[in-house]
Amino acid sequence: MKITTNLFRMATICWVVVFLMSEPAEAWPEDRAAVPIQVAYDLGFDGEFKRGVWTPVRATITNHRDGDFLGEFVVESEDVDGVPVTFAAPSQSFTLAAGETKTYVQYAKVGRLPWRVLAGIKEQGAEQYLDQKYFDQVSGGNRKATSYFVLQLGPSLPISRSRLQSSLAVDAELVEVSVLQEAQLASLPDKWIGYESVDLMILPTRSSGLLQQLSKAQAQAIRDWVFQGGRLILFAGKQAQALSSAGHPFADLIPGKPTALITDWNTSGLENYGNAQQRIFLDGEVDSLAALAVSDGRVLLRDQENAQALYPLIVRSVRGFGMVVYVAFDIDTPAFEDWDSASRVLEKLIAVGRNAGSEDAALSVQRVNHAGYQDISGQLRAALEKFDAVTPVRFVWIAALLVFLVLLIGPLDYYVLKKLKRPDLTWATFPLAVALVGVIVFAMTRALPSETAWANQIRIIDVDVESGVVRGTDYLAVYSPQVQAVDIQTAQPPRADGQLQIERQFTIAGWHGLPGTGLGALGRNSFQTYVNHEYQIDTQTAQLSSVPVQHGGTKSLRSRWSGQATLDRSSELHADPISGLLRGTLTNPFDIELFDVEILYDGRVYPIGQSFKPGQSIDLFDISGASQGIDNYYARYQTGSSKGERRSWKVMEEPVPRIVKQMMFNQGIGGAKYTGLLNRYESFLDISHALAYNRAVLVGRASQGSSEFSVTSDQTVQPGLAFNFYRVVFTVSTEK
Structure with a gap:
């Protein structure tokens, strides 16, 4: 064998x-x-x-x-x-x-x-x-959607994640800090939307060939991301001249004109900034300083902290709706690698550039979970999903029905049958009681929901006059009385919004998330799916096909887009050299009437009035007496007047216009200390930082406006509430 x-x-x-x-x-x-x-x-x-x-x-x-x-x-x-x-x-x-x-x-x-x-x-x-x-x-x-991402490009720098987490002074369960490093720039996104998760980017430029790894599209994507609301710490150093050259995508990120490379510069200002225990010894050929003639920005640090200071080292400036912290030296050199205070300098720079404030320390997981969401974007979504023609079945009604059923089959059934001396009839009264409650529930489901499909929309258009950059953020909530699939198209260029001719450059649309751990939130573990149906998103044309909406349910979507426009520059604004108040003539730059109009500058609100007609001009001196601090105007008083009633933030009941206004200037109004909610998921909408850097922001609503979304389905979808918000960012001169 x-x-x-x-x-x-x-x-x-x-x-x-x-x-x-x-x-x-x-x-x-x-x-x-x-x-x-x-x-x-x-x-x-x-x-x-x-x-x-x-x-x-x-x-x-x-x-x-x-x-x-x-x-x-x-x-x-x-x-x-x-x-x-x-x-x-x-x-x-x-x-x-x-x-x-x-x-x-x-x-x-x-x-x-x-x-x-x-x-x-x-x-x-x-x-x-x-x-x-x-x-x-x-x-x-x-x-989590509310996490804080610091993206550091190039060789690793001495950044401590744990120390950054501590400096945020907020519960890590709500805002978790991540420090990410991408050494190979060739794999970076070629569209600005690819950086939506990034809160702060750090870009050193000295390393050999680092900038050369970027394609023109990738460099343009970083530039566009900043102008769309991103935060960038840019170490220019030896590359300052190349970065500011005509045609380079980063040219308009530089807050002035580089004039020379300085090989011998005083480091005392930098050493004090980093609380250094030892001096830094520079190599003049390697550690050059890019001398900068600042034209638009605020110098935060000079080479010396006295009258002999010659060169700006750190300049913070507003670019579009974002911010650039320009650093005139290179930090990725041997001298800084050997200097024990380099990490403290980086931490301070990150604190300057970040968009999460210490006001978030007022939050805790226990405080916000009762609302079902932890971020103010959740409150906006909940408000948009309320339809005037649809009466939702409230929890208190269900609870009352359950109590009624218990009383009906319990004490009431017992005493009635006892009085009739027929306890055996409970076999008949019990199913009758259940049937009665069932009929009530059936009647509620038939009578309360609308038989019509509805769509509510919010449109927020921001225009930066200086650069011509335009961005749009649009929200859509669709209600359907029956299970159906809808197709959703977004507006395609060219478009006119408020008679503003916009050259659309990029649009993307998708579902709108809900941060938190409540029902239907991103942080909730669930294996249950109410609709077994797949849909498609075309990320190039921003079209959504066969989006399912369940019976009596809603679906929330959001689009973001960017473009260019030329706006009327007849408004001339400047700051009073003595009082610091906003002065000049302001003209409505749109061909539509704006309502509930204010202009904000340097922490103050100047109320223009309930109506601002097309082409109308006002002298800001005439309304400066009615101006108030931004926190008083929006947060403390009901009418914007010091004689009004104090107002508190209601997590479940605020109207859409007030929620949007809070998101627009969240940090200026008081942030989480006031609302009890984070503003992390859509923090790009908050441009409070611009108000302190020679920028004034006109904000108002319009009763008319073009719709971003078009909904197609078997059942006609009726337009519901529509809100159109406009913001215009003006550069304020400080020379008069």
Whole structure:
């Protein structure tokens, strides 16, 4: 038996050897064609991302075929309701030559827990994935929507995450700090929306070839992200001249004109700034200082803290709706690596640039969970999902029905049957009581909900007069009385908003998340999905197809877009050299009437009035007597007058206009100390920082305005509430 077995094994081995030797060499390319591509996937930055915001998903693809590979990059995930979503775009269909390697970026949102993301490559026109990778909770890296991301580009700098967390002075369960590093800039997003999760970016420029790694599109994306509301710490140093050269995407991030490179400069101001225990010894050839003639910004630190100071070291300036902290020296040099105070300098710079204030220390998890959301964006979403024609079934009604049922089948049933001396009838009265309550519930479900589908919208348009940059943030809440799928289109360029001709450059739309751990929130673990239906988001055309809305339910969406416009510059504003109050003539720059109009500057609100007609001009001197501090005007008094009643923030009841106004100037009004809520999920809307840096902001509402969203479904969707807010940022002269 053993001999037979051994002979069989030897025969098998010989047959395999003969088969392999007889196979022609030309067959190997066919084997390679079975696996035609090699793909490496990456999610977020440095392996981390925030749930509920646009996140870059990268695929680096190598074509091993002999011919071209026609492929498509697709990403799948689930939204805040657990409904599957496919993210795709025509721009992610590609042709890859034989032997070629390229990186493609798709933008997607990751929804509620337990989260999952599928990134995959298909052949064009195919249904099945040729290559794919799953990311899930085992992969790690997911962070709350309210987390604070510091993205440091280039070589690692001495930044302590734990010390930054402590400096935020807020519960880490609400705002968790992450310090992310991307050493290879070639993989960065090529659209500004790819940085939506980033709160603060640190960009050193000295390292050899660092800036050269950026394509023009990637550099433009960083610039656009700043102008759309991002915060950047830019170490210019030796590269200042190159960065400010005509045509460079970073040219208008520099708050002045570099005049010279200084090889011998006084470091006493920097040493005091870093509370240094030892001096820093510079190499004049390496540690050059870029002398800057500041034209727009505030100098925070000079080379010396006395009258002999010659050069600005740190300048903070407003750019569009964002901010740049310009640093005139390079920090990624051997001298700073050996200096023990470099980390303290970085921490102070981050404190200058960050957009999360110490007012968040008033928060705790226990304080905010009762509302079901932890962020003021949740209150905005809840308010937008209220429809005048729809009466929601309130919890107190359900509780009252349960109490009524218990009384009916308990004490009432007992005493009535006891009085009738027929306890055996309980077999009949019990089902009758249940049936009665069932009829009441059925009647409520038929009578209370509207039989019409409705859509509420909010539009916020911001215009920066100096740069011509325009940004839009639009919200949509759709109500449906029955289960149905709707198609949603966004406005396409060219557009006129308030007779303002806008050259749209980028638009993206998707579902709107709900930070927190309440029902339907991003932080709530749930495996239940009310609608088993997949929908698609085209990230290039900003169209959503077959979005499911459940019976008597709502669906919330949000779009963000950017563009350019030329606005009337006839308004001339300046600060009074003695009082510091805003002066000059202000003209309504739109061809529409604005209502509830104010202009804000340097911590004060100047009420213009209930109406501001097209072309109307006012002298700000005439209304300066009615101006008040921003916190008094918006937070402390009911009417904006010191004689009015004090007002408190009601987490469940505030109207949409007041919520939007709070989000627009959250830090100026008092932030979390006043509202009891974070403003982290959509903190880009808050431009309080601009008010202290030679910027005045005109804000008002319009009764008319174009709609961003168009909803198509089997049932006609009626327009509900529509709010149109406009903000215009003016540069204020300080020379008069």
